[in-house]
Amino acid sequence: MKKIAFLLFIFTLNSCISVKKYNKRLEKPISSEKLKKDIDYAYIKLQKLHPTLYTYIPKEKLDYKFDSVKNTIHEPLKPLEFYFKLAPVVAEVRQGHLRLVPPEKKLTKKEIKKLKEQKGLLGRLSYYVENDKLYVKDNPEKVANIKNGSEIIAINNIEIEKLLKKYEPLITSDGYNTTYQKYSMARRFPTFFTVEYGIMDSVKIDLKSEYTLDQKLVTREKKSKEDKKKEKTDKKPTEEKKTKDYNPVTKSFNRNLKFLEKDSSIAYIKIKTFSGTYSQKFYRETFREIKKAKSKYLILDIRDNLGGSLAEITNLYSYLAKDKFRFINDLEVANRTSITHADYFSHFPNYLKPIAAVGYLPSKLTSLLMVRHKNDKYYLKSQNIFTPKKPKKDAFEGEIYVLINGSSFSASSIISAKLKNDKRAMIIGEETGGANDGTVAGIYSTQKLPHSKLKLPIGLFLVQPNIEFTHTMKGVTPDVEIKPTFQQILERKDVELEWILKEIKGK
Template sequence: MLTILFLKKRIPQLLLAFFLVQCSTIKKDNVRLQQLIPANALQKDVDFAHKKLQKLHPNLDYYISKENLNNQFDSVKKTINKALTPLEFYKKISPVVAAVKQGHSYVLPPQKAYTKRETKSITKKGIGPFSQFDFTYYNDKLYVVRNKSYNKEIAAGTEVLSINGIKPQELINEYSHYFSSDGFNTTFKKELAAKRFVSYFTIENDIKDSLHYVFKYNDSIKNITIKRFKLDSLDLKTKKIRQKKVVIDKAKQRILEKKKRINGFDKNTNTFIRELHFISKDSSIALLKIRGFKDGRFRKFYKMCFAELQKRKTKTLIIDLRNNGGGRLSEIVHLYSYLADSSSIFLKKTEVVSRASLFEGVYFNKGNAVVKTIKTLFSPIVYSYLLLTVHKEKDGKNYFDTETKPQPINEKAFKGKLYVLINGGSFSASSILSTNLKGSKRATFVGEETGGDYNGTVAGFMPIVKLPHSKLNLRIGTMNFTPFYQSPVHGRGIFPDVTIIPTLEDQIRGNDPELDWILKQQP
């Protein structure tokens, strides 16, 4: 009791101490971004990264030969003959890690960090000059597809020639060498280009309160400076008045909060992660949009979802996996039980380098010092479990058995016609699910080639390893997930049965030609 009282009295001091330590750490990290690191220290980091990949990654030579990869690591060491900043070193080492062509393994770029106070201060200034537009990257050009800025003369469809003198194509092309998809497809990078361009620019130039754009529209070129936009006091007063007039319906609010917990909710985009809509009036056609296999109570959601489909006697189900970057293996296995038309095996045996590699992935992939300490206390139990589940087979490789036994279909499994919408942003778990649906010939696929490989991915527990001298973070996949169905085409994604790629005009107008094609096929 005395201990509890003592801690209560000390909570404000402890919080203040934690805040000061955090601020100090961020300040030191930001100073380090500008410091030069000796060449010999960086060469040691190259060797460290290479050894860590060999120790943890179970499929390094799937897309690139061991000899070729070793040569690339040796070559990059030879090019480091002077001191470099962390960003300069990042641009040296990340292409080598990307050469493995496993999308879950990459070096994280060094970037200026902000304290909560600094972030709050920036937010108070208003909407940033990037956030005032929605962009798309189409035919190797960056376009505005939606103008949310105070300058209304910038029309949707306007090409961005440069920002602060930087050409989008050049920055996008440069950074495309610093990460990879799974294998040899090109759709993954293309799909992410517009969204990641803002990150690339910020890495190089920090957050800006104003940006000088050079726009092109109908052969007319305009130079326009977009500043951080803050609502004026009149707008704020109007907003407050409107908020006061809104009467909160507590019953509806409870329903909404429950839906957020079950469906999953993304606060950044203000969208549900899983949504079921009935397109036709008679409920014969339904659209299940899944933005990611994360957050929310997925078992509860799918139970309610497929019960509703059965109740309404839905004949056609369209699953939208476009820009679904993946997530939990347990969720896609569970979802597949509602979609398969017979009992099935979801995965082949999962390869790992060793019990130790999987253990490191489980225990040191994320979390602060306190979390890691708690994990360490339970480490004997986990390692004992791994001793029983990870075993070496005749081929000399270690395997972890998960989802390798025949699974029955769910009693509420959907029996009707199934379509799946895919694009380059369909990656990781969404590709594994797509492989099994494609391989079993259960669904018709519409869109473009996925960003994930048909034949699997190396992901699972993914520890983030800090390189000792540059302090760059290296993320490494530790489990080689192999779907039951395989393709003879090496290093490519799931190809659609019907290829449809939205045009620039489609994106500007909000058209959905892939969905439209499916609807036209229905009786």
């Protein structure tokens, strides 16, 4: 027992030293020469691995962007300062999945334990962004009695407008879409702020509500016994939680079915994320129930769904299609060997990595054999997911409405584009944040810049729905455009859903 205790002490000590050493490096400026080499390294890797680097920006213009940022670096910079220089240039590629990862301080086990005992800070509120202004959209926990709809003017005397303008160049959508950015900023603002100013125990928030100014102190409250007990209960798996993919953070199901009329004529499916977890069982049971109920209309709500599993949306489409279909085109890759740079070990937990190492070389060889050269391009062929499929036995045959908004991204955009192209559904809402004609994602090759150590995950696949492309370089446009106002959102008025219900009753 003494030996075990000693070994644990040594392990903990080494861990603390490692964290201290890592964090110290984040405060050390890096020479301008080394930072310029990192910029060149990042661009070379993008050119080598990204399958469609110049879809939304000409090569000459992107060359100029990378050269220009090098010319702005005249003195040593810390990794975070360098991040704010390079990240906007990476965003100029206009691929929503592509972004430079900001450097974050590591925490000791003691610090992690302390945070787990506390509630969050800025992340406990949900936000709305419009015209360089930040509003509180929802405050479910009544944190500091901050009212929904209040405008946040400053945090710790730092003006919000300045922060938003600083963070805006870090965010991009697919192509020339403009609806995605405000949703992404509202979601990522607490992260950006924490990365720049560190983890705090409290923040002072200046608010404007109607004609009054107010100041609130938000602190990291300690979790009560009731909070911990509820967390423990939320984490306990049940069959319903598995099938509907329960999210203990939002305390809600990620997918759900309900009927909006007493006669079950209108089925409504809300999918918050295509996580893939137990999704086959959910769709099998859901569409069996819809068929049994003899529903005439189906509303598929994928607003604020950022995407996820390609297998899940392919399976979902097989319950919506009327005829045999091909859902996804063969995946385009940059060259014959780019797929061999994929993040192989990231899919395995640490204890399995030694075993996974045995399959490393066979996996790379298999990847090479799957690449085909056609019309001066390279494609990954041909797994089961890309082959033509028949509709499922319980596929829905009635009329379909799909709800989308600017935060419908990636897989949500792909299935929306396919449904619209095949004239299988009426699309309602706001242009999607993800591109109509496909996106670069799938699996990633994470490159670590040699000197700054910043991480650059690069998507290796061009994923495109099997449709006639629009070439608009934008998102999926709705058949009927409806954008709720902030006031309607605060009042919980679902104007898009109301329009569909009115349309159905009119029939």
